[in-house]
Amino acid sequence: MLDNLKKKKAKKQEILQLVREDKVKRKERKQEIAALPEAERKAAVESDKHLRKEQKQQRKEELKALSRKERKAAKKETKMYKKIKNRPRRIAGWSVVAALLLIAGVMIGPTVSSLVENMTGKHITIDTTSAEGVKAREAADAVAEEIANEGLVLLKNENNSLPLTDKKINVFGSTAFSFKYGGGGSGASDQTRAVNLFDALKQAGIKYNQELYDYYAGLPELKGATGKSETGLVQVIKGMLSKDGAAGEPEVTEAVLSQAKEYSDNAMIIIQSEAVEASDVSSDQLKLSDEMHDLIERVASNFSNVTIIVNAGNTLELGFVDEFPSIQSVLWVGTPGPFGTNALAKVLSGEINPSGRITDTYVYDVESSPASENFGDYQYENLDKAYINYEEGIYVGYRFYETYYQGNEEGYKQTVQFPFGSGLSYTTFDWNVVSQQFNNDSIELQVEVKNTGKVAGKDVVQVYYSAPYTPGGIEKSAINLATFAKTKSLEPGESQSLTITYDTRDMASYDMENENYILEKGTYQIKLGKNVHEIDRTLNFELSKDIVYKTDADTGTEYKNRFTQSENELTVLSRNDWDGTYPSDKDDSKVTSSKVIERVQGHEFNDDLVMPKTGAENGLKLEDLKGLEYDDPKWNEFLDQLTVDQMIDFVSEGAYHTGAIDELGIPSTVLMDGPAGFSFFFKKFEAGAYPTEIVIASTWNKDLAYEMGEVVGKEAKAYGIHGWYAPGLNIHRTAQGGRNFEYMSEDPVLNGMIGASMTKGAEDQDVIVFMKHFVMNDQETNARSGILVWSNEQAMREIYLRPFEMTVKEADVTGAMSSFSYIDGKWANPELLNGILRDEWGFEGVVSSDAVFGFMESQKAITSGNDLMLDIMSVPTNKKRLEKAYEEHPEAITVGLRNSMHNSLYATLKTYLFN
Structure with missing residues (x-):
């Protein structure tokens, strides 16, 4: 037996060495290919692909020639090789x-008590067994099955x-x-x-x-x-x-x-x-x-x-x-x-x-995506942090393949198997554009869809646009999803007229140089597609001169570049120079600049603020503020009544609930995961269960998404839940993302339209919806240790922030969950949570952290726009951090706590607790 263990260990070491050698070879080959001219690079990639296929076939033939025992041993070694290779x-x-x-x-003492309470959910009281709960689950099951039916x-x-x-x-x-x-x-x-x-x-x-x-x-x-x-x-x-x-x-x-x-x-x-x-x-x-x-x-x-x-x-x-x-x-x-x-x-x-229609591009080689070049485990040498460079810029998913292969149909077909938006039916449909009205304010189409087949079915009309592009100018994808509409079930021979409209402004690009959005003059092609690549017809909209948007359409806040720490440090992919800008991790510097270290480790407390009142006796209860605007003066009178200790306890103990302050009429609330139906990570309970978000999005049905949000909201009321940690609005940046099932698609507009509909459904039932994870939580590797995400402002605004912006503006969402990511060098970045979310978009509500890990510090959170700590493990630690910070920066901490209470209680007042 000992000999067998020694042999097994020796074999493991042998395979481990082989994995290391192969890794070095792959990296060297990757570097060789990256250094080649474009034409040679493509040939080399195809040659390598062909070689791998031949090697795979050869291995199969070799296996067939082996005895059953030898074949079993060989397969075992292959499995061990894969296991070791994927271990990091x-x-x-x-x-x-x-x-x-x-x-x-x-842990000992009160710390372990707090941890056990948070993990077991002893402080959370919900009832899923009532008659109302059973009825709500039945409704949930019906909607869940309908989503599965339409999402396939x-x-x-x-x-x-x-x-x-x-x-x-x-x-x-x-x-x-x-x-x-x-x-x-x-x-x-x-x-x-x-x-x-x-x-x-x-x-x-x-x-x-x-x-x-x-x-x-x-x-x-x-x-x-x-x-x-x-x-x-x-x-x-x-x-x-x-x-x-x-x-x-x-x-x-x-x-x-x-x-x-x-x-x-x-x-x-x-x-x-x-x-x-x-x-x-x-x-x-x-x-x-x-x-x-x-x-x-x-x-x-x-x-x-x-x-x-x-x-x-x-x-x-x-x-x-x-x-x-x-x-x-x-x-x-x-x-x-x-x-x-x-x-x-x-x-x-x-x-x-x-x-249904797929929500991602299916390609023959997932590593053909430029984002895959910078995906995985990247560590700094002189900073205890991981990082990721979004060097692909706006060219995520179909935006890359449709732009890179524009005019090269043969290359496209060799690369893309099923384009974004693909999906077939058992029947056929004809489209007829009945009318079109294009102007500087809106794009409107009336499309008649007729079932020309032999069985009933639904169709999806996808509307894309192609904007005029100037080589060397603002980056633009060759095509972008603008909007979509789905028909009802049409019987054979039956027609339905769909009115499809969107703001002309939605086709604008973000100009980083001038810090505004712009619609450049020229021809805008409005395209009706069966998918992103199969265009049924194209209609032109001529814009005679540039239209520049300097302020947000809803709030009037002036646009500006808010994320500039990575400026001039990234080489971002450009369609003007594919070869010279194609992403690569081979030149990444593992030594951080002093600027990055200072940015990550530093935090500014504003000590010039006026100290607010605390502990006043104004005789107000929270219910006295119901129906008041967020900035109504009466809020100040109410908030003056809170003590520092009360506020510290409230914001620190934000894991799946908020605590009651009885003397001020502040009730406790229950906040629950998750995007596919209510769940608690550490304990099972019976609740409605839905398809995951990728399937919800694959229905391409906004009404059905709203209906799901609506029944989730009704279920929440039946159970005694007041907040929902959903929907997940992050992007499928690569195929390898561990939570891609939990997110919707590679496209921000599809995410935004489905996500906003789900949100509106639940918010209409007076439930706080925490859209998440705000923002750029697009891989799991190193996420929970606080990963530094570097991107340029255009990609952030047009791809990663867009679905959140749409949900804020279209659904009047009252909650958000921040991500683990260090955005532009900062966790809980105030430019993100206050500058973009609140000032620019007009969000009014509460921001919770995601589950708290060591790098997520409460004193930084509440002075940066993050209101609640979803803290399971370290509540006492975060309370002490706030107490210590209060001693050193009393004005900044008190104002931060007060803002967090204002945001949280404003959202709480919007719930059914106060109906």
């Missing part, structure tokens, strides 16, 4: 949970192979026994009512091969797995501990295959991703495992009608679909909530006509 990201996420548990184990996307359907004519199917793969209903972490939800895939097939009238099912169900590794689904902390930990991809797909025997061929010529295989909160995925994990590829190859070689189901919140590489002509159809279901299997089964049977 896994450890980065796991260290957070480990640290939390370690702290819980070593048909990406391929050769020869109209779907819906199935023969309602019998072979379901291959262990993944059918581990269907992913949702994600892990705060984006998880209650899956106790989840419908098993095989039950869903049966209910939809589709017969599955029972013998094939029995074969898989009888395998030791799958025993008891059917229908089980972990959520919350358990799922996060399991996800982070299994980052080597699929756990080895079981082989299918010849006897099983032969029986299946006799049963039906229809076959289905589900492919999945493993991403969860607190852990990103590698590009390798977005490809098929060798075992899964072998299964697909074997099935595709034996069945003529194969359907691939994409059950993933991250964009996977689907190039294998093109390898096998028998793969007739591809269905994307994402992570569709507890009733997603029903939607899938009904689409297969034809009871539901799919109407």
Whole structure:
């Protein structure tokens, strides 16, 4: 036994050395390719891709030649190689949970008491068992299933192979026994009512091969797995501990295959991703495992009608679909909530006509995205911080591919498999532009949509624009989403007229040099598209002269560059010089400048403020302020009554609740995760469960998003919840983001329109909505240690801030959750939270931190615009920080605390507690 352990250890060391050597080789090759001219670079990339494919095929042939025992050992070594290769990201996420548990184990006295209380939720009282609660959940389930129905996307359907004519199917793969209903972490939800895939097939009238099912169900590794689904902390930990991809797909025997061929010529295989909160995925994990590829190859070689189901919140590489002509159809279901299997089964049977559209660009190589060049683990050498450079600028997702390959259709098709916005139907539609009104204020179209097919269905009209571009001038994508509209269900021959409108100003670009937005003169092409690349028709709008916008349209606040610390330090991608500006991490300096160190470590307290009154006896209760404007003078009289100690306690104890101050009529509130339905990270309770946000967005249905927010709000009132930590409005900057399932898309306008609709639905029920994570929380690696995010102002405003701005202005949101990120060198950046959010956009409400870690200090938060500390681990520490800061900067801290109380209580007054 000892010898075996020594051999295993030696083998592990051997593979570890191989991983290190391969890493060095990949980096050197990357640098070689980056140094080549563009034409040679592309050829080199294609050559390497072809070589990898040949090597992969060679490995497969070599494996076939081995004995079963040798093949098993070789696969084990491959799995170990992948596990070691992906370890850095896994450890980065796991260290957070480990640290939390370690702290819980070593703290004593009131600190551990506070930690236990926050983690167990003893201080939070909700009732989900009442008759009202049951009724609210029933309504939630109905909306959740409707979202799953409309969010499913048909990406391929050769020869109209779907819906199935023969309602019998072979379901291959262990993944059918581990269907992913949702994600892990705060984006998880209650899956106790989840419908098993095989039950869903049966209910939809589709017969599955029972013998094939029995074969898989009888395998030791799958025993008891059917229908089980972990959520919350358990799922996060399991996800982070299994980052080597699929756990080895079981082989299918010849006897099983032969029986299946006799049963039906229809076959289905589900492919999945493993991403969860607190852990990103590698590009390798977005490809098929060798075992899964072998299964697909074997099935595709034996069945003529194969359907691939994409059950993933991250964009996977689907190039294998093109390898096998028998793969007739591809269905994307994402992570569709507890009733997603029903939607899938009904689409297969034809009871539901799919109407979803994908929210990301599917490419053959996820690393072809320029943002992927700067994604992952980057550490400073003389500063205990990680950083990330957004060198791709505005060229995120389709904005890159549509611009880079403009005029090069062959190159585009070799790179992009399914464009952003793609989705098919079982019927066909014709569009007719009935009228158009374009002027300097608005763009308005009336589009008649007619169902010209044989079955009922819904269609999505996507409206894009292309702005005039001057080489060397302001960066502009070749095309941008402007807005969209979805029809009702149209019967064959039925038509619906859609009025589609948006502000002309929405097409303006941010001019960093002049610190304003501008619509440059020229021709604006207004494009109606089936997706971003398949344009149905183009209409022109001529602008005779520049229009410059110097102030915000709603608040009148003057625009200015607010994030300038990275100015002149980033080389940002430009369409005027793709070769010279293409992102690369090879020249990143690991030595920080004194400016960055000073920016990160410094914090300014304004000691020139007038000390406010505290502890006054004005006889006011909070209810006396109901209906008053935020800046009504009576607020000052009320806030004068608060003591410093009361305010310190209130802002410090902001994890999932706020405390009561009875003598002033301030009630306690309950604040709950999450974007896919109410959840508590450390404890399960029964609640409505929805598809994750990527599926909600894939419906392209604003009305349905509003309806979800509305039923969430009604559920909150039934349970006694007053604030909702949602929606997540961050961008799918890359395919590797661990929380991509929890966010909506790669496009800010789609995020903003769906997010604002969800928000409005809940806010109309008098519930505080905390839009999150504000801002640029687009990767999980190093996030919880405070990552420095460097970008330029144009990209920040046009991509990352845009969905939050839309939600503030269109939904009158009363809450926000700040991110872990150091924006422009500062956590809780006052230019972000006060300058942009409050002054420029006019936000009135409360800002909570995300879960507090060591770098998130309360005295900096409340003097920068962050009002509540979502503090689970360190409440006493943050109270002491505030007390110490008060001794040194009494005016600044008192004013900061008072502002935080004003913001929090203003939002509380908007809740149903005061109806």
